[in-house]
Amino acid sequence: MARAITQQRKVINTAAAWAVGLLIFFPILWTILTSFKTEAQAIADPPIFLGFDWTLENYTAVLERSNYGRFLWNSIIIAGGSTFLGILIAVPAAWSMAFVPSKRTKDILLWMLSTKMLPAVGVLYPIYLICIQFGILDSKIALVFILMLINLPIIVWMLYTYFKEIPAEILEAARMDGASLKEEVLYVLTPMAIPGIASTILLNVILAWNEAFWTLNLTAAKAAPLTAFIASYSSPEGLFYAKLSAASTMAIAPILILGWFSQKQLVSGLTFGAVK
Amino acid sequence: MGQIKLSQVSKRFGEVEVIPPLDLTIEDGEFTVFVGPSGCGKSTLLRLIAGLEDITSGHIEIDGADTTYVPPAKRGLAMVFQSYALYPHMSVKKNIAFPMRMAKVPLEEQERRIAAAAEALNLTDYLDRRPGQLSGGQRQRVAIGRAIVREPQAFLFDEPLSNLDAALRVGMRMEISELHKKLKTTMVYVTHDQVEAMTMADRIVVLRAGFIEQVGSPLELYHKPCNEFVAGFIGSPKMNLIKGEEAAKHGVATIGIRPEHVDVSSTEGTWKATVGVAEHLGSDTFLHIHGVPGCDPMTVRVDGELPVKHGDEIFLTPQLDKLHKFDAQGLRVD
Numbered sequence: 346m347a348r349a350i351t352q353q354r355k356v357i358n359t360a361a362a363w364a365v366g367l368l369i370f371f372p373i374l375w376t377i378l379t380s381f382k383t384e385a386q387a388i389a390d391p392p393i394f395l396g397f398d399w400t401l402e403n404y405t406a407v408l409e410r411s412n413y414g415r416f417l418w419n420s421i422i423i424a425g426g427s428t429f430l431g432i433l434i435a436v437p438a439a440w441s442m443a444f445v446p447s448k449r450t451k452d453i454l455l456w457m458l459s460t461k462m463l464p465a466v467g468v469l470y471p472i473y474l475i476c477i478q479f480g481i482l483d484s485k486i487a488l489v490f491i492l493m494l495i496n497l498p499i500i501v502w503m504l505y506t507y508f509k510e511i512p513a514e515i516l517e518a519a520r521m522d523g524a525s526l527k528e529e530v531l532y533v534l535t536p537m538a539i540p541g542i543a544s545t546i547l548l549n550v551i552l553a554w555n556e557a558f559w560t561l562n563l564t565a566a567k568a569a570p571l572t573a574f575i576a577s578y579s580s581p582e583g584l585f586y587a588k589l590s591a592a593s594t595m596a597i598a599p600i601l602i603l604g605w606f607s608q609k610q611l612v613s614g615l616t617f618g619a620v621k
Numbered sequence: 622m623g624q625i626k627l628s629q630v631s632k633r634f635g636e637v638e639v640i641p642p643l644d645l646t647i648e649d650g651e652f653t654v655f656v657g658p659s660g661c662g663k664s665t666l667l668r669l670i671a672g673l674e675d676i677t678s679g680h681i682e683i684d685g686a687d688t689t690y691v692p693p694a695k696r697g698l699a700m701v702f703q704s705y706a707l708y709p710h711m712s713v714k715k716n717i718a719f720p721m722r723m724a725k726v727p728l729e730e731q732e733r734r735i736a737a738a739a740e741a742l743n744l745t746d747y748l749d750r751r752p753g754q755l756s757g758g759q760r761q762r763v764a765i766g767r768a769i770v771r772e773p774q775a776f777l778f779d780e781p782l783s784n785l786d787a788a789l790r791v792g793m794r795m796e797i798s799e800l801h802k803k804l805k806t807t808m809v810y811v812t813h814d815q816v817e818a819m820t821m822a823d824r825i826v827v828l829r830a831g832f833i834e835q836v837g838s839p840l841e842l843y844h845k846p847c848n849e850f851v852a853g854f855i856g857s858p859k860m861n862l863i864k865g866e867e868a869a870k871h872g873v874a875t876i877g878i879r880p881e882h883v884d885v886s887s888t889e890g891t892w893k894a895t896v897g898v899a900e901h902l903g904s905d906t907f908l909h910i911h912g913v914p915g916c917d918p919m920t921v922r923v924d925g926e927l928p929v930k931h932g933d934e935i936f937l938t939p940q941l942d943k944l945h946k947f948d949a950q951g952l953r954v955d
Contacts, residue, residue, distance in 0.1 A: 518767075
């Protein structure tokens with residue numbers, strides 16, 4: 346009897362989960378579908394779900410008009426660069442907070458997170474001026490730094506929580522075994538924290554990839570990433586929904602694929618090497 | 622070679638003084654056990670020696686050199702942790718090799734020492750496994766192997782057997798003792814288990830609330846405990862402590878008699894009493910006896926063949942030459 350109820354619950358839960366999942370995924374699905382419609386079908390009322398003439402003309406048009414490769418390259422450099430730099434700074438920072446905490450460690454962590462609550466537009470003007478001053482407006486290096494700083498609190502927080510899971514005795518053992526601080530971090534802490542570091546990297550790449558405020562405001566032609574690529578298909582020429590959708594699909598495709606594959610990697614990574 | 626000398630060493634955590642200033646010398650090649658109830662500061666003391674905690678005041682000398690401010694890795698000590706603290710991402714072989722890799726020992730020498738340690742610890746077949754694939758006892762052996770290959774001046778053990786089941790614990794106890802006989806290296810061993818302390822130690826340091834209560838060989842502590850605390854802590858089952866009138870007859874505040882030093886008779890004796898619980902272990906029987914004035918229940922160890930059961934009336938006589946006397950402060954009176 347009890348089993349029957351569980352079975353029923355399971356079905357209901359599964360159905361509910363799928364419903365929520367589809368609801369969340371629907372805008373992306375709609376964008377992808379729209380990208381294969383003609384402009385007329387894209388704005389048809391009532392909307393056409395699947396029964397339209399599938400066409401690739403939007404993609405050809407988008408590729409003809411813009412240099413997708415350059416935008417993609419800029420996105421890769423900005424997301425990858427800011428993540429790499431962030432990890433480089435956050436690993437030692439999270440290490441010290443997790444393993445040699447001071448009385449103020451918790452305060453510092455909260456303070457760091459509080460910077461995320463600051464409206465970005467509040468510092469747009471000073472940062473814009475700084476960029477002009479240093480002659481790095483519309484440069485990838487400026488965005489790498491800015492996005493790194495913006496996401497640093499999240500990287501530190503995530504790594505801090507992962508590092509906290511690692512038993513301090515193992516690090517003490519490394520110290521007794523003659524490992525210097527560098528060797529301890531390099532040979533013991535980092536390999537044990539790889540699943541955590543990997544998911545932090547993934548999340549951060551996604552955040553940096555999707556970041557629109559700074560990338561749109563601080564770039565023009567040279568350093569513009571895929572967010573600017575999408576934006577260039579919105580209003581100025583009227584609303585070309587199908588082309589906008591094609592551009593959006595092309596912009597999110599790389600990160601969607603990356604997420605899809607690394608997700609599987611992460612799941613297997615998280616079950617790794619627990620002692621005791 | 623591996624003498625460890627603590628002079629006026631103390632440790633505070635904020636306002637709490639965990640270790641009041643203490644002096645202790647651990648001789649080269651000696652197997653010293655720190656024993657005491659939980660929270661007595663024994664692990665902290667070990668970690669001070671290891672250098673994993675900074676001392677608040679005082680000096681630590683290892684092999685004649687002042688190591689008070691020397692980092693753990695440079696003290697020439699190896700430590701075995703309660704949780705084994707193996708590196709889960711490395712194979713057994715790499716775990717054992719790790720300290721040598723850090724010390725940049727030539728590869729051939731590493732191989733030689735790993736082979737020797739694996740041979741001695743029965744780990745040869747497991748060298749390619751990860752710690753997660755080993756049993757508790759095997760993990761503990763890997764931890765010991767990792768300590769041995771460093772060829773340290775002294776080994777530090779922090780309750781290494783408390784995660785093992787009872788049978789395995791007895792076996793590993795022997796193995797560690799054997800290892801000490803073979804290597805003749807200084808070993809400092811922390812435990813809360815007085816049986817481990819008695820069976821393994823050359824010298825026992827009994828700690829309570831950071832204070833050293835007594836230092837001596839297992840038999841010294843057994844025969845001449847310096848106070849009531851040590852008397853009650855060392856020996857299993859515990860010594861019977863009798864207060865009041867019975868003690869006053871001997872002119873002191875408390876008398877102590879070990880369970881094995883009480884004679885039992887069915888006809889005559891000093892105290893007439895009733896058997897409560899009789900624990901039959903086969904070789905011995907422990908009787909928990911009610912009715913002895915100033916000590917309830919009293920534990921008595923008798924021959925396993927003695928036919929006694931719950932409710933029997935018996936007579937008890939303490940062996941007077943084995944009686945311990947303590948004054949009102951709990952200190953030994955001779």
